[in-house]
Amino acid sequence: MCPEQQGGVASRLPLSALLSHVLVAFTIEFDNEFEHQMPHTTTWGPAAHSRHGPWLVSLVMWSNFMQFVGENGVSLRELESLARITNLKGLERWGYVVVEPDPADSRTAPPRSDWVVRPTPAGRRAQAVWRPLADVIEKRWQARFGKDEIGRLRVSLQALVSQLDVEMPHYLPVVWSGKSEVPDLKGRLPAAAEGGIASRLDLSVLLSQVLLAFTIDFERESNVSLPISANALRVLDEKGVRVRDLPRLTGVSKEAISMSVGFLQRGRYLVVERDPTDSRTQVARLTATGLQAQDAYRQLPGVIEERWQARFGKDDIRTLRESLERLVSSPTAQLSPLFKGLEPYPDGWRASVRKPDTLPHYPMVLHRGGFPDGS
Structure with missing residues (x-):
């Protein structure tokens, strides 16, 4: 059992883990509602390979890309920084957008950077479903946890976001293998499509931007990504x-574990061996280098939190931590209040797979x- 699970409380979870639990829970609830309302196809559940709509995707594809694509299209050059942190080729392949030369461009062979990204009819329908959902989920959370509680969390997050000196995307970047990529937006975050961004940042954006700021500080000093x-x-x-036990222990998918183990193996942080008691089973064991990296993970988040107290104000960080701890309570499915909103619809793909024992300590x-769990 991990040290932070002993006693079943969140009081000493790293600030990054608290932010992550809350962001992952919000995202899954958002995704479940989108899946319920949007015709789609996916791998599991009743919609498996149905071809009744585009391939199902998560909140990040809306927050970091699709909300910036208007009906008349946006130049690929304008979206280039955001395309790197999502998966533009996937959004094309899955049926949400097309990327093609601008009909108004009279050049015979314009460079691809001058091509235009447009939503497909299915992409426009997805945008209409996505657009109000963050407010819908936040209102559910106000009813579930208390309007004042969610209000305090929002104020605490806004206090930090307003002091960030780097313009952040609206959700965490896609994790490819190494460290998180933060696009150089340089004050040029594309204008959202009409009605795309509410007058205030939604809760998932605030959580993501604070967590990403923490990630940047962590990864400046760590050779292993957060x-x-x-x-x-x-x-x-x-x-x-x-x-085979790692997905259950971490709350992330087999695919995310495969990527992580591969990275750690290449860096000689671990070795993968046959279990001496069962030759069919593989065991991952930390090397001396891996133990050093693990110790760094256990120490560095606390150091960063102390720095943040000096940077953002001790009271602001304490208030944020207390708000997050009340929502998380415990990192386990049996005790965490966050799991109350994660019950999938009967026709949702998550209803056909094993329920997690814990939420990820960082979104994959x-x-x-x-x-957010790498599924």
């Missing part, structure tokens, strides 16, 4: 953990659709 450190690296040890936003 997504990999907080999930796979956190639960491993020198004795060995069965690879993969190119496969951007789901």
Whole structure:
């Protein structure tokens, strides 16, 4: 059992883990509602390979890309920085957008950077479903946790976001393998399509931007990214953990674990061996280098939180931590209030897979659709 699970309380979880639990819960609830309302196809559940709509994707594809694509199209050059942190090729392949030369461009062979990104009819329908959902979920949270509680969390997050010196995307970047990529927006975040952005940042944006700021500080001093450190690296040890148990222990998908283990193996942070008691089972064991990296993960978030107290104000960080702790309470499915809103619709794909025992300690936003647990 991991140290932070002993006693079943969130009081000493790293600030990054608290932010992550809340963001992942909000995202899953948002995604479940989108899935329920939007005709789609996916791998699991009643809509598996139905071809009744585009391939199902997560909130990140709306927040970091689709909300900026108007009906008449946007130049690829304008969206270039955001395309790198989502999966533009996937959005094309999945049926949300087309990328093609601008009909108004009279040149015979204009460069691809001058081409235009347009939503497909299915993409426009998805935009209409996505647009109000963040406010819908936030109102549910106000009813579930208390309007004052969510209000305090919002104020605490806004206080930090207003002091950030880097313009952040509206959701975490897709994790490819190494460290998180933060696009150089340089004050040029594209204008949203009409009605795309509400007059205030929604809760998922505030959580993402604060978490990404924390990630930047962490990854300046760590050779292992925060997504990999907080999930796979956190639960491993020198004795060995069965690879097949890692998704259950971390709350992230087999695909996310495969990527993480591969990265750690290439960096010689771990070795993968046959279980001496069962030759069919693989065991991941930390090397001396891996143990050092794990110790760094256990120490560095606390150091960063102390720095943030000096940077943003001790009271603001304390208030934020207390708000997050009340929402998380415990990192386990049995005790965390966050799990109350995660029951999927009967026709949702999550209803056909094993329910998680815990939420990820950092979202594993993969190119496969951007789901926060790497699914």
